Amino acid sequence: xxxxxxxxxxxxxxxxxxxxxxxxxxxxxxxxxxxxxxxxxxxxxxxxxxxxxxxxxxxxxxxxxxxxxxxxxxxxxxxxxxxxxxxxxxxxxxxxxxxxxxxxxxxxxxxxxxxxxxxxxxxxxxxxxxxxxxxxxxxxxxxxxxxxxxxxxxxxxxxxxxxxxxxxxxxxxxxxxxxxxxxxxxxxxxxxxxxxxxxxxxxxxxxxxxxxxxxxxxxxxxxxxxxxxxxxxxxxxxxxxxxxxxxxxxxxxxxxxxxxxxxxxxxxxxxxxxxxxxxxxxxxxxxxxxxxxxxxxxxxxxxxxxxxxxxxxxxxxxxxxxxxxxxxxxxxxxxxxxxxxxxxxxxxxxxxxxxxxxxxxxxxxxxxxxxxxxxxxxxxxxxxxxxxxxxxxxxxxxxxxxxxxxxxxxxxxxxxxxxxxxxxxxxxxxxxxxxxxxxxxxxxxxxxxxxxxxxxxxxxxxxxxxxxxxxxxxxxx
Amino acid sequence: xxxxxxxxxxxxxxxxxxxxxxxxxxxxxxxxxxxxxxxxxxxxxxxxxxxxxxxxxxxxxxxxxxxxxxxxxxxxxxxxxxxxxxxxxxxxxxxxxxxxxxxxxxxxxxxxxxxxxxxxxxxxxxxxxxxxxxxxxxxxxxxxxxxxxxxxxxxxxxxxxxxxxxxxxxxxxxxxxxxxxxxxxxxxxxxxxxxxxxxxxxxxxxxxxxxxxxxxxxxxxxxxxxxxxxxxxxxxxxxxxxxxxxxxxxxxxxxxxxxxxxxxxxxxxxxxxxxxxxxxxxxxxxxxxxxxxxxxxxxxxxxxxxxxxxxxxxxxxxxxxxxxxxxxxxxxxxxxxxxxxxxxxxxxxxxxxxxxxxxxxxxxxxxxxxxxxxxxxxxxxxxxxxxxxxxxxxxxxxxxxxxxxxxxxxxxxxxxxxxxxxxxxxxxxxxxxxxxxxxxxxxxxxxxxxxxxxxxxxxxxxxxxxxxxxxxxxxxx
Numbered sequence: 036x037x038x039x040x041x042x043x044x045x046x047x048x049x050x051x052x053x054x055x056x057x058x059x060x061x062x063x064x065x066x067x068x069x070x071x072x073x074x075x076x077x078x079x080x081x082x083x084x085x086x087x088x089x090x091x092x093x094x095x096x097x098x099x100x101x102x103x104x105x106x107x108x109x110x111x112x113x114x115x116x117x118x119x120x121x122x123x124x125x126x127x128x129x130x131x132x133x134x135x136x137x138x139x140x141x142x143x144x145x146x147x148x149x150x151x152x153x154x155x156x157x158x159x160x161x162x163x164x165x166x167x168x169x170x171x172x173x174x175x176x177x178x179x180x181x182x183x184x185x186x187x188x189x190x191x192x193x194x195x196x197x198x199x200x201x202x203x204x205x206x207x208x209x210x211x212x213x214x215x216x217x218x219x220x221x222x223x224x225x226x227x228x229x230x231x232x233x234x235x236x237x238x239x240x241x242x243x244x245x246x247x248x249x250x251x252x253x254x255x256x257x258x259x260x261x262x263x264x265x266x267x268x269x270x271x272x273x274x275x276x277x278x279x280x281x282x283x284x285x286x287x288x289x290x291x292x293x294x295x296x297x298x299x300x301x302x303x304x305x306x307x308x309x310x311x312x313x314x315x316x317x318x319x320x321x322x323x324x325x326x327x328x329x330x331x332x333x334x335x336x337x338x339x340x341x342x343x344x345x346x347x348x349x350x351x352x353x354x355x356x357x358x359x360x361x362x363x364x365x366x367x368x369x370x371x372x373x374x375x376x377x378x379x380x381x382x383x384x385x386x387x388x389x390x391x392x393x394x395x396x397x398x399x400x401x402x403x404x405x406x407x408x409x410x411x412x413x414x415x416x417x418x419x420x421x422x423x424x425x426x427x428x429x430x431x432x433x434x435x436x437x438x439x440x441x442x443x444x445x446x447x448x449x450x451x452x453x454x455x456x457x458x459x460x461x462x463x464x465x466x467x468x469x470x471x472x473x474x475x476x477x478x479x480x481x482x483x484x485x486x487x488x489x490x491x492x493x494x495x496x497x498x499x500x501x502x503x504x505x506x507x508x509x510x511x512x
Numbered sequence: 513x514x515x516x517x518x519x520x521x522x523x524x525x526x527x528x529x530x531x532x533x534x535x536x537x538x539x540x541x542x543x544x545x546x547x548x549x550x551x552x553x554x555x556x557x558x559x560x561x562x563x564x565x566x567x568x569x570x571x572x573x574x575x576x577x578x579x580x581x582x583x584x585x586x587x588x589x590x591x592x593x594x595x596x597x598x599x600x601x602x603x604x605x606x607x608x609x610x611x612x613x614x615x616x617x618x619x620x621x622x623x624x625x626x627x628x629x630x631x632x633x634x635x636x637x638x639x640x641x642x643x644x645x646x647x648x649x650x651x652x653x654x655x656x657x658x659x660x661x662x663x664x665x666x667x668x669x670x671x672x673x674x675x676x677x678x679x680x681x682x683x684x685x686x687x688x689x690x691x692x693x694x695x696x697x698x699x700x701x702x703x704x705x706x707x708x709x710x711x712x713x714x715x716x717x718x719x720x721x722x723x724x725x726x727x728x729x730x731x732x733x734x735x736x737x738x739x740x741x742x743x744x745x746x747x748x749x750x751x752x753x754x755x756x757x758x759x760x761x762x763x764x765x766x767x768x769x770x771x772x773x774x775x776x777x778x779x780x781x782x783x784x785x786x787x788x789x790x791x792x793x794x795x796x797x798x799x800x801x802x803x804x805x806x807x808x809x810x811x812x813x814x815x816x817x818x819x820x821x822x823x824x825x826x827x828x829x830x831x832x833x834x835x836x837x838x839x840x841x842x843x844x845x846x847x848x849x850x851x852x853x854x855x856x857x858x859x860x861x862x863x864x865x866x867x868x869x870x871x872x873x874x875x876x877x878x879x880x881x882x883x884x885x886x887x888x889x890x891x892x893x894x895x896x897x898x899x900x901x902x903x904x905x906x907x908x909x910x911x912x913x914x915x916x917x918x919x920x921x922x923x924x925x926x927x928x929x930x931x932x933x934x935x936x937x938x939x940x941x942x943x944x945x946x947x948x949x950x951x952x953x954x955x956x957x958x959x960x961x962x963x964x965x966x967x968x969x970x971x972x973x974x975x976x977x978x979x980x981x982x983x984x985x986x987x988x989x
Contacts, residue, residue, distance in 0.1 A: 149760050149867035194713070207716070208685070221954060229865040229896055232720060233933040233943065233950055234977055235959040236671070239684070239716025243709060260766030283626050289737030334807050388706040390626035419706055456710040466710065473710055477698060481965065482712040488961040500711055 036083050036124070036464050039498050039510065041131035045088065045111060052111055053089050056133070059101045066090040075116065075134045079181070080124040080465055082381075082435060087114065087128035092136050096214055096222060096252040099135065103250065104220030106133055112494050113218070115246035117189025118160065120181040122382055123463025125193060125245050125499060135250060137188045143167045144253060152211055152228045154255045157188035161195075164256060173258040176203035179459070180371065191251050194243030196459035201417035202293040202326075203259070205459060207242040214253035215241060218490040228255050240485065245461050246496040248489040265293065265326035267363045268336060270343045271317035271350035275299060278319035279392035281346045282416045285323070286389055290338055295417035296322040296367050299396060302374070302411035302424070303366070309373035312366035315350040321416065322367055370413045371424070378409075378426040381438050385449030386458035389419045398448055399423055406441040408434070420458035421449065447472050462500045470502055479505050513560050513601070513941050516975050516987065518608035522565065522588060529588055530566050533610070536578045543567040552593065552611045556658070557601040557942055559858075559912060564591065564605035569613050573691055573699060573729040576612065580727065581697030583610055589971050590695070592723035594666025595637065597658040599859055600940025602670060602722050602976060612727060614665045620644045621730065629688055629705045631732045634665035638672075641733060650735040653680035656936070657848065668728050671720030673936035678894035679770040679803075680736070682936060684719040691730035692718060695967040705732050717962065722938050723973040725966040742770065742803035744840045745813060747820045748794035748827035752776060755796035756869035758823045759893045762800070763866060767815055772894035773799040773844050776873060779851070779888035779901070780843070786850030789843035792827040798893065799844055847890045848901070855886075855903040858915050862926030863935035866896045875925055876900055883918040885911070897935035898926065924949050939977045947979055956982050 045052070053067045066072055067089040077084040088111070093099045106113050112132040119126055119136075128134050140156035141163070147153075148171055155164060161182040164175040178197030179185055189195070191213065196205040203209065212226030226238040241248050272278040282295055298306065298320045307314045314320060321343075325335040336353065343351055354360035366373075374380050387395050396412060403410040403425075414422040423445055427438040446456050446466065450473050456466045470479060483501060486493070486509075493509045522529070530544045543549055544566040554561040565588070570576045583590050593603040593613040605611050614635035622631040625648055632641060638659040641652040655674035656662055666672070668690065673682040680686065689703030703715040718725050749755040759772055775783065775797045784791050791797060798820075802812040813830065820828055831837035843850075851857050864872050873889060880887040880902075891899040900922055904915040923933050923943065927950050933943045947956060960978060963970070963986075970986045 147867075148764060150865045151763065194709075207713070217958075223955060223958060227930060227932075229863065229931055233939050234947060234956070235962055236684070236717050236720050237959065237962065239719075240713050240962075242716075243713050260764065262766070286628065287626060287737065289739070328811060330807060330811050334805060386706065388627045390624075453704060454706055455704075462710050470711060478700060479711070481694075481700060482714065484965040485712055485714065485717075485962060488958065488965060 037503060038085065038129055038464070039503065041129055045131040049088055052109060055105055055109065056089065056091060056102065059105055060091065060093065060098055064092050064094070064098065066092065075119070075128060075136065078119040078121040078124060078126045080122055080127065080463065082429070083124055083127055083464065085128055085130055087132050087134045088130065090134045090136060092139050094139050096216060099216045099250050099252050100220040100222055102135055103216055103218055107219045107492065107494060110492065110494065112497060114496050115188070115192070115250045117158065117186030117192065118184050120185040121189060121193065121463060122384070122460040123457070123465040125461050125463040127464055129498060137186060137252065140252060147228065148173065150228060151258050152255050153258050154228070154253060155187060157191065157251045157254050158186050161185050161187060161190055168258050169261070172261050174261050175256055175258055176209050177206050187254050187256070188251050191242055191254060192244065192246045193459065193461035196415070196420065198294045198296060198415060201295060201415065202291050207239060209257045210238065210242055210254060211257055212255040213238060213241060213251045215249040215251055217249040218492065218495045223249070226255065245463065245500050247486050247500060249495070262326040263328045264332060265324055266332050266336065266354055267322050267324040267360055268339065268354065269350070269352040269363045270321045270323065270348045271315040272319045272346065272348055273317060275319045275396040276393035277346050278321055279396070281321065281343055282392065283389050284342050285339060286417060288338065288342060290335060292323050292325045292335070292339070292417065294322070294324045294415070297412065297414050297416035298367065298370065299412040301409055302370055302413045305373040305377055305411060306366035306370050309376055310366045310369040312362055314366050317349045322363055367413065374411055374424045374426065379429040380424045380426050381442055383421065383423045383425070383442050383445055384457045384460040385421050385446050385454055387419045387421060387449050387452050387454035389416070391452040392416065392419070395421070395448060395452060399445055402441060402444050406437055408438055408441055419454065443469060464499055467500060468502050470500070476505070483509060514980060515562065515606055515941070516980065518606055522608040526565055529586060532582055532586065533566065533568055533579065536582055537568065537570065537575055541569050541571070541575065543569065552596070552605060552613070555596040555598040555601060555603045557599055557604065557940065559906070560601055560604055560941065562605055562607055564609050564611045565607065567611045567613060569616050571616050573693060576693045576727050576729050577697040577699055579612055580693055580695055584696045584969065584971060587969065587971065589974060591973050592665070592669070592727045594635065594663030594669065595661050597662040598666060598670065598940060599861070599937040600934070600942040602938050602940040604941060606975060614663060614729065617729060624705065625650065627705060628735050629732050630735050631705070631730060632664060634668065634728045634731050635663050638662050638664060638667055645735050646738070649738050651738050652733055652735055653686050654683050664731050664733070665728050668719055668731060669721065669723045670936065670938035673892070673897065675771045675773060675892060678772060678892065679768050684716060686734045687715065687719055687731060688734055689732040690715060690718060690728045692726040692728055694726040695969065695972045700726070703732065722940065722977050724963050724977060726972070739803040740805045741809060742801055743809050743813065743831050744799050744801040744837055745816065745831065746827070746829040746840045747798045747800065747825045748792040749796045749823065749825055750794060752796045752873040753870035754823050755798055756873070758798065758820055759869065760866050761819050762816060763894060765815065765819060767812055769800050769802045769812070769816070769894065771799070771801045771892070774889070774891050774893035775844065775847065776889040778886055779847055779890045782850040782854055782888060783843035783847050786853055787843045787846040789839055791843050794826045799840055844890065851888055851901045851903065856906045857901045857903050858919055860898065860900045860902070860919050860922055861934045861937040862898045862923050862931055864896045864898060864926050864929050864931035866893070868929040869893065869896070872898070872925060872929060876922055879918060879921050883914055885915055885918055896931065920946060941976055944977060945979050947977070953982070960986060
């Protein structure tokens, strides 16, 4: 993965920059000891690493503003970081950049159950947002797999989703407002606890902007009352095609399960070997979960059962109790771990029309054979958000490159059928050079001009999202 | 309402401009006969009028692009127009501007039931989108009161809502993609039938941008399967406070009716006198509608009933059949007509936190007495979207001004309690000079800079949304 060469001028001023930051911030907020900055050299796209010039860990919006203003005035690039769980390299630093991490900003600032919102500092982890309101019977809906660790700041940057976003939407559907600090240190409030926007909806464009427009320091999030209960069913099919058709029919019937998870044979086998969840030996498997009151659950499951049975499943398994429900989810929840047992893997994130699932799965199988690397598929089928896992061996020379090339072909396939490079992981560095597959140069130009508005010097996370050659002129400025 | 003085230079070139447009477009696409342009002198905010320089009614994206490019090159301002149903003056012209109306662009371009979307030209009316898919059991969810007449182009420009948006969201939640023509004639595709966005979410910022970023010529819209049935209940209360508390409790319990409509005493009386729907004589009335299968409806209504009864309503009326359901809705649906029978009225659109409903209604009552103008309240209570109707007599000198002053106070009140100037009608010219109440100069500057990106010369609908003094320097350029 190409990254721009670090600026010798900045590197030569390292001590001066660190001293300047220390003068502005509390003593423990600035880290420049290489032994400590190493922890920030990569995120969850761990194949790519580079230690930053320094790391700043502020505790307040004012400290974030002071840091950004200083870096702006000194033309130092800043890479914002939530919890470092990005799968697309969104918080990977360069050697001449300062990492601005919000991990210490994790306070709950306000909860309002009447109006169903919570306001938190952006470093708070996703799961601990729910933790702060669950005693009152509420929860925060977006649930990325990394929810135990990932920060709201990263969720906003990447517009994160999760298994339950079929029903509840992704981050942008649950985000009411943010406090944003732009690169020159200006603090802006966008949206608010209840506000529809008058004027331009800048909150919408900030959500998913991958830390390129500003640093989000506080977020107001919608919270929802916990449903009374939830129950999964497991349905096994003799082919991907039939499983895909079943997903289409459920969606088309207007049923809205909270999750429809799809696993193909390579993934089922790996999970079964790893977790011994008792999954059937079949080509494709759906886990469909519905929630609500007992009556609502029963009604929805009856409709789903009738649709599923019309597709001649090899297995239809209902969960009679909590323990059976847990067992149905067990394999799915350990899928990434199970695949990791077999080999290193790269997890893609293309999103496609639900109706092209069978075609795309067939083509992925063909590409997998052509490139000689196994691909397991486990994904949120209800909204067409694929997660192909390409298995490779990092210690075999050339395999990472083969894996990247296969990944690029799969993502091109997603765009070709009318889908998108990324459903929830973001572009980062991983898909940066594929943006030209999705967008024309004119499209990219308009997007870059919006970045110009917020960050005219292109100092904030600049080597991400846009192909390096497309952004070259701006980054040099 | 102040509007900028028309440019003498443009007015003096009127014939030349019209001839230039005629050279580009089919004969019947350009209208400049004053008898015909008069139909375009105002929208539904009919208190303000001004005939435009000319009207262009293209049939294709290419004709829109040609018109915009010509106007851009000749520095002629363009006012985009859907069906002219804007309540905020969003499509009101100035004497030196060309109105670009999309009314003739009303074709259905594609329907896809498997993937649940429809692609239409943007002049198609809201209701006829549903009309195009209802035979297959689908519908388009956003339902502004003007849905029989209003165009999708205007819905996108204003991010329109409707009575049912509590459950289904507003336009931005149902809009998947647009074809946008920017002022210089560039055609851009944003979003798409299934795509989450990679890179910046420009679709989100275009939706609700009030025709200031570009002209939307085609839109891809999510369609939903029609629910099996729907049923309303009517609940009367002895005070606004108790009705407001009941709304809060329903929302807090996690029940999601498709609509919770609220009417206060002045409005109940006017509706009853007009439509004779048999409404109870009480201080506040809620109409709550739920939908789904019979079992789902029964279950939701039982929970709503139990909450409502705990607030000691003066009346709780269930609809036993279609006819009773129709009668419950009858008064509400004729509310605007009923108020119009009494007097002229101005309809506001402030949005507030649901929990401050009782306080805001009490303050509106006090302001109404202070200003000596009656105010009726009928609104979408579930999401706090108020619609105060101020009654005045247009023939009494000074009453329009008093009405505007009262309206401004009510909107300031909405912002003061943490709400917003507009829930669904947009800023237009109506709330333009109040934007400073909601936003700081720095906030407005960032929004205007985003407009700069799309329309550097500020030729597209320029005298709207932003206070005239704030946008003066840009409009002059």
